[in-house]
Each structure stands twice: as structure tokens, then as C-alpha cells.
Amino acid sequence: MSLKTRDKHFRLPKISLLDFKSLEMDRVLTGLFARIHHRGEDSRLFKRDTTIATFLDHFLANPKRFKDFDKYPAITRGWLETHLLDLVNRGKPGKEAVAAPRPLHGFTYRFRNPKHCRDYGAAQHLYETLWHARNDLGKRAIARLRGFFFEGIEPPRSRAVSTTYVVCLDCGEEFPYDWQEMKMVATARNKQRAVA
16 A cells, blocks of 8 residues: 555654655565574675576476476466565566565575665664563563574674684584683683583
8 A cells, every 4th residue: 555645744854754664574574584693783695686587497406306396387487476485566577576585484584685675674673672672571582583483503603803713523613712822712611511
């Protein structure tokens, strides 16, 4: 539903900062997934425009993963357009473009086209609202969302560029290393393992 002229009179920049926008919840969720995974920060992934053909080629090129999709490319394309992808200018030849895959998994934000997947700050607002909720209820909600949409995926950790780690090749655990002392740094976690 578009705004009528009489509804736009509420936008008075010198009096109020209200600017009514129509939001697509799929795009807001796609932005929210990036913030959940990156602990409040937005993702800085910028890819070239992905098109319907990009996704179609991927499905058709992997017949072991997507059984019999290559036998019915027209049906696969129709399914992509109607069910899997969020499109802008749907049905307008030459203007139709992919905004992002529908938010079915936490990493859908990695395949978005930033130009077409704008949420006008709604994902940040939603994340901040949850983060600052009383009694840490929002933080617990964010943790549960992270557990649901990113189950089994290690969250990104920020590190100083000059930090060195020793990585165990068996379990993948990282241990801080001090170049001055030429040994691994003792942490509370390492001490607990040594005792056990």
C-alpha cells in the first residue's frame, strides 16, 4: 500500500524527523541475521549483483545435491522466483532484480544485493531494542536466535592483528602465544585442562 499525498504531509524535516517508509520484513530479517551473527555490527560483505540466473546455475550445476533439478530448469527457475528469492520490481522485464534469498537460514545475508536489500535501519533498531531490554531478556532472546539460526557455527571473534595463537590440529582450539616469553600464555581455561 503506497502513501497518499495527504499522508506525506506528516514529513516535516524542520519540526520532526519522522519519515514513513514501507519495509519488507524479509529484508529486515536478512539485516538482523547479519547483526546477530556479528554481535551487533552490520556485515560488510559486498558482492556483485547476484541474479536469478546465478542461483539457477548453482542449482543446475550440482545434480548430486539438487536431484533432478537439472531435468526441469523452467520449473526450478519458477520455484526460485516465487519461493526462494526476494525480488524487487517483480514481473517487470529488465528491472527485476534479486534483493536476497528469503531469510530461511542465518547466512542468507551473505547472498544479498545491498543495493536492493535496504531495511532503512530497521534491523539495527530491532537489535538495539532487544539488546537494551530490561533484565537481560533481550540478550537472552538474541542468544536463542543465534542458537537457532546459526546452530553449530562458531561466532566470529575479533582479535588484534598482532595477536598470535597456537592452534591444536586435533580439536581446533586456539591457545594464545606470547612472543616475549616464547611460550603459550596460561589462561584459566588452560589451567583447568592441565588439572583434569
